[in-house]
Amino acid sequence: MIKLSNLILIIAVFLLEIPQLVAQRRVACIGDSVTKGYGIKDSTQTYPYQLQQLLGVDFKVGNFGHSGATLLRKGHNPYMQTQAYRDALKFKPDVIVIALGLNDTDPRNWPNYSDEFVGDYSALVEDFRHVNPNVEVFICTMTPIFSGHPRFLSGTRAWFSKAQAAIKELTAVNEAVLIDNHTALASRIDLFGDFLHPNARGAEILAQNVAQYLKPVVQPLSVEETLGSHMVLQRGVINTLAGKASAKEKITVRFKGKKYTTLSDVKGNWTLELPIQDAGGPYDIEVATVAAKLILKDILFGDVFLASGQSNMAFPLRMASGADSILGQVHKLDKIRVFKNKVLAETNSIAWDQTILHQLNELKYFSGAWEKSSTASISDFSAVAYATAVELYKSQGVPIGIINISVGGSNIESWIPRSVLEQDNLLASYIHMWRTSDFIQDFCRQRAAKNLEHTQLKHQRHPYDPAYNFEAGIAKWTSTQIKGIIWYQGESNAHNIEHHTYLFPVMVKSWRDAFQQQLPFYFVQLSSINRPSWPAFRDSQRLLTNVVSDVHMAVSSDIGHPTDVHPTNKLILGNRLGQLIRQHTYNEPLVADSPQPVDFRWDKDRLVISFNHCQILQTVKDLPIRDLQYVNSKGELLDVQHGTIYENTLILPLAKDVKYVRYAYTPYTEGNLISDTHIPVSTFILKID
Incomplete structure (x- = not known):
């Protein structure tokens, strides 16, 4: 007869073993050095290991990565000839997550065997279906190869693009699910010391991204940070609401007595389109699931403008000459709404601490919310942007929303998407080494060096880093319908007029493409100051208005200062910008352009x-x-x-x-x-x- 103490011990052991007795889903992570964890010293920090921690005891995750492996069977190191491949088949997985292709961009492989890529990929999938006909197949887009890679311009960039496109196409053919690992890391060059292999934090992001496809996401209902009470939505167009919820959750939106519904995707992201509205409001918008409800209050429909640039755009209203003329009538401007993207840290001449450096890398540099016009909300808002809004509100009589996202001292490269920079042979040659490149103004390099004194990271991010302000800031707004762009920048590019002349049209086109709108650009010409390159720079800006479509310039040279780069007479610039917008966007019979x-x-x-x-x-x-x-x-x-x-x-x-x-x-x-x-x-x- 079993003693009671022994029986208790047996039961305890049995209970501990229950998770092992329950059928676990076996997940095989198939890939190359990124899957294997090349460069990550601690094996518990690789992406498959971290994926196991996220998925829990209901899953058993295996790492079947092989460094240097090619998908191509005739490649220089075919995955299907490795021990990792044989071990993965023996594992008899219920789920395979394939992340291959990076090494196929090698000049030994893609130029010779690219026409076999789709067939070889399909054959790999079939091999696993042979051992388990019910296997779930997830195919991953390739993680980024950044421009500093030694073969980036000599072929890798082009072959990477072709392989990536092939992966997206073959996923559907093979009845697989596509996991977008590229977007998850495309703005995180800080995590790629060698421009190819993500570090442990990069592996964590990959694990989090993959886990969302394998285990239902549970998270609270939310809306995107660009949305909120007191906002202005663009009149006359379809506006998109977006946010997060749990996976496959029903979202119900109530607006003006009507109900609209949508379903969140597997990652919990949801979007919903509102029908076209005329100018008006205020309205409430209710967003709800079965378990939660959000109410966005005091919503107006009118015209929305995005203002951006460097310190002269950031220059606060309270410091502008004549500010009292606006602050004193703020009670009459209740239909002007503002969204100031506050910066985590100003780019002053100080060394930033580790907390700031980390937040920069996580792209958490900007934060803010929609606000009604009040003395408190507009005093620190852009003087130029708000004065423009006042001119438009008084002339059009419709609500005006003005978004300000500016960074003192920022160069134009920091406002251009990385994908655009990397597709340009000239720009791709220096953006990854910007801190030592003469293409970047010495002020930007010196100030960044001071701010980043305490970093040990090779690719530490900074607001002067090419693409940074787009990735951390502008990218959040690209789903927002807007009427136009207001721009005041150039001081940090005035050292190289010819290069700025090249860059400015690139930036304009990149924003129009990103917003998927043919947006008009209204910019302020650099002012007068005793800096020798500025006259030629001002003239180059004038000439740009003649070659870039729907770009219009407000002159500021008559209100400059001989030594101060921040002249205080900002309200007249808002008036001039407003008149340009009235002429070219609202088609009023004005003549607001500068004579040429x-x-x-x-x-x-x-x-x-x-x-x-x-x-x-x-x-x-x-x-x-x-x-x-x-x-x-x-x-x-x-x-x-x-x-x-x-x-x-x-x-x-x-x-x-x-x-x-x-x-x-x-x-x-x-x-x-x-x-x-x-x-x-x-x-x-x-x-x-």
């Missing part, structure tokens, strides 16, 4: 230059024309005296050997030409043939 020289002719002993965007040229207070010069073939300057104006022409006296006429080309200029609508004439240099 469009033609010249010799009339006996006079040079006659014609200007567009005006009926009559004039000077401020009818004073003599200032800062107007001839340049001869030896590069010598001659101040032009006694220039006169007739209608929209500038009439200048004859001089010998004139090669160029230049206006407002002094770094801190006192140029005083304006149009009959009081719009300043931009800095320009005109070649005289």
Whole structure:
């Protein structure tokens, strides 16, 4: 007879063994060095091991990665000839998660055998279906190869793209489920010390991403951070609401007495489209599941603009000259709503601590919420952006939403998507080594070096890092319907005018593509200051408006400061931007563009230059024309005296050997030409043939 103590022991052991007796789902992680965990010293930090911890005792996860393995059977190291492959088949998995293809981008493989890639991939899947006809198949997109990889420009980039496209196509053919591992890590270059292999944190992200497909996601109902009470949604278009819930959960939205429903996906993401609305409100939007409910209150429909750039866009209203003229009437501006993306840390000349450095890498640099206009909410909001909103609200009479996402000192590269930068041969050559590249302004490199003094990470992120501000900030907003972009940036690219001239159209196109809207861009030209490169930079900005479609410039050279890069007369810039928007977006009969020289002719002993965007040229207070010069073939300057104006022409006296006429080309200029609508004439240099 069994003693009671022994019986208790047997029962205890039995209870401990129950999880092992329950049929576990066997998960085989099949892949190359990323699966194996190359470079991760602790084997408990590899992605399959961390996946096991996430899935729990109902699953048994096996790591069947083999470093250097190719999917291609004729590749230099075929996976199907490895011991890992044979062990995976013996494992008889219920689930396979395949992550192969990176090594197939090797020049020994893709150029020679790419036409066999789909067939070989399908054969691998069939091998596992042979040992278990009911096996669930998950095929992963490849994790990123970043631009610093030694073969990136010599073929890897192109072959990676083709292999990635093939993986997406063959997934459906093989009745498999696609897991997007690429997007999960595409903005995390900080986790890839060698541009190819993710570290332990990268493996954790992979495990979390894969786990969402294998085990139902349970999480609270939420909406995206770009949505919230007091927001303005764009009138006249379909707006998308989005958020998170548990996997495959029914979401019900109630709006204006109607009910709309959708279902969250396997990862718990949900989206729902609201029908087109005219300007109006306020309304409430209720978002609910069976167990939870959120109410977004005080929602308006009107026009939404996104304002971005560097410190002159971030410049707060409370510090602007004449701010009281707006702050004093804030009670009348209740239908202007603001969303300030506050930064985690200003890019001042200090060394950031480890907490900030970590948050930067996690792309948690920006945070904010929609707010109604109040003294508190607008005092620290962008002066230029808010003044623009006031001009539009007063002229259009509809709610205006203004989103500000700006970073002091930021270069234009930081605002361009990584995918765009990496597809450009020139830009891809330096973005991964930006902290030592002369393409990046020395101020940006020096300030970043100070901020990052305490990091040990090779690819530590920073707001001046190419792509960073897009990845951490702008990317959140690309599903938002907006009316246009307001831009004030260039100070941190004025060291290389030609390169900025190349970059600016790239940025404009990239944002239009990302938002999937042909957005108009309204930007502020750099102001006047005693910096020698700025006159030519101002002129280059003027010329960009002539070559990039639907891009419009507000001149600021008349309100600069000889030594202060942050002149305080910001409200007039908002007025000028607002008038440009009224002309080009709202089609009002205004002339808000800066006059430009469009033609010249010799009339006996006079040079006659014609200007567009005006009926009559004039000077401020009818004073003599200032800062107007001839340049001869030896590069010598001659101040032009006694220039006169007739209608929209500038009439200048004859001089010998004139090669160029230049206006407002002094770094801190006192140029005083304006149009009959009081719009300043931009800095320009005109070649005289």
